[in-house]
Amino acid sequence: MNKFYKYIIIGICLIFFNMIQVNPVKSEISSENLKVRAGSFIKVMVREEFSTLTSDIGDEVTFINPDDMYVYETNAIPRGTIVYGKIEDVLEPVQGRNGALKISIYKMITPDKKVYDIKGYIYGENHGYIGGEETGTMYYRKVPHYIKNIRPILQAAPLNVYQDGRHTIVKSGSELFFIPDEDIILK
Numbered sequence: 699m700n701k702f703y704k705y706i707i708i709g710i711c712l713i714f715f716n717m718i719q720v721n722p723v724k725s726e727i728s729s730e731n732l733k734v735r736a737g738s739f740i741k742v743m744v745r746e747e748f749s750t751l752t753s754d755i756g757d758e759v760t761f762i763n764p765d766d767m768y769v770y771e772t773n774a775i776p777r778g779t780i781v782y783g784k785i786e787d788v789l790e791p792v793q794g795r796n797g798a799l800k801i802s803i804y805k806m807i808t809p810d811k812k813v814y815d816i817k818g819y820i821y822g823e824n825h826g827y828i829g830g831e832e833t834g835t836m837y838y839r840k841v842p843h844y845i846k847n848i849r850p851i852l853q854a855a856p857l858n859v860y861q862d863g864r865h866t867i868v869k870s871g872s873e874l875f876f877i878p879d880e881d882i883i884l885k
Contacts, residue, residue: 734774734882739821739875740767742781749867750788750797750829757785759801761820761876774884778809781876783820789830791863798822798830798866803876812885818878828874829866836861 734740742761753759760782767775782805791797803818824830835856842850868874 732769732772732774732884734769736878736881739877741765742874742876744868744870744872747870749865750790750799751865753785753788755785755788759783759785776809780807791865793862794833794860796829796831796863796866798824798827800827814882816878816882817880818876821875821877828868833861833863
């Protein structure tokens with residue numbers, strides 16, 4: 699009777715093991731599935747200087763990838779990849795705010811001449827704009843500040859008159875970040 703139960707238990711275990719499908723872990727990621735996720739920060743370096751003074755909407759700007767970018771253990775975006783963009787918007791400097799540029803990215807060419815059409819933009823701290831910082835206050839007025847049992851102290855309070863803005867200049871060799879809007883599928 700013990701042998702009979704033993705064979706039944708072994709048979710049931712074999713049936714369960716056959717029902718379970720174990721997929722082996724792949725150590726290599728196929729190049730068809732290799733992709734850089736949307737929203738990733740990719741470091742790029744400016745190849746040629748541009749500014750709000752000399753640039754117009756539609757002008758092409760180029761960047762170069764200074765470092766290898768890895769996805770898992772695969773070199774997804776090799777060093778020397780050239781990234782192309784266009785100036786999407788130029789905000790001239792005004793009183794109280796410096797000039798600003800917005801750049802969209804549309805193409806990437808790797809060193810082995812593979813071309814990828816991509817969508818993205820250059821990261822800017824001011825709602826996607828490079829530059830556009832507020833300028834300092836131009837004038838202050840003296841305002842008395844009263845403290846109990848002490849004579850009044852004069853303080854400088856800023857008026858709503860700001861300095862004139864300056865043009866934003868992005869020098870060649872400056873490091874910026876490119877953020878893709880969609881996943882980049884790499885071949």
